[in-house]
Amino acid sequence: MIVSHMANRITPGLDTLFQALADPTRRAVIARLGRGPAPVKELAGPHDMALPSFLKHLDMLERSGLVRSRKSGRVRVCTLHPEAFAVADAWIAQQKQLWEGRIDRMAALAEELERKEME
Amino acid sequence: MSTDFQTFDVTREIAARPETVYRTWAEPDLKRRWFAADASNGWHTEGYEADLRVGGVERGRFLHDEIGGFDFEARYIQMRAPGRLVYSYTMATAETLLSASLATVCIHAHGPGSRVIYTEQAVFLDGGDRRETRQAGTADMIAKMTEIAMEVEDA
Structure with a gap:
């Protein structure tokens, strides 16, 4: 999935959001963060997996824009950013993604026409 | 109400x-082949018709299994071969006008080929208010998105 650059900000596409949500561990993290910010250690606690595996889930959530983290002393604290769900942003990301695909097909067609004309 | x-x-x-690229935007049979006859990303198009001349209307319905159906209607403002096309278009569901856009297609000669720049300036109307979305219950949104994510995963 290509991250779409627009209007001085980066908006994740629907695919990234769906991907972030399509896993029970990540959904549990979102549900926990829905109640307020939490340190990584606390988030990882209930999950029966090695920390590096858990951090991969967090990384995907951060890439989706849903979760952000910052260092507070020696602790990394995560916060939920539900505005990543904003409909207009998701919509424009979808539109841009559609146009990327369309322009690819348009280019392929123009190149095919050109080749035929040159023959 | 949002803007x-x-x-x-x-x-x-x-x-x-550029002359060849322009044809793919300006000839209905060619435009259909890349714009409307595709089923990638779960999207397909119904009822596509294109009267590609200044003042002419192009329309169709884009359908997605998870996201729903959107009616597209464009009106051509300028068609200047081989360098530029300008059109306005709206997207709507059966109930709601979602967006109005100005689309500009610039086709420049670039070496032996072309460079195409598609620019869309859009106003999103009642498709969703960011502020309201932000203030709405996080749990509700998560439930909804999770439901969609699960459908996508199962598909």
């Missing part, structure tokens, strides 16, 4: 002359 302005562009370099 949200957004702009995006897509640029491609193409190994075909």
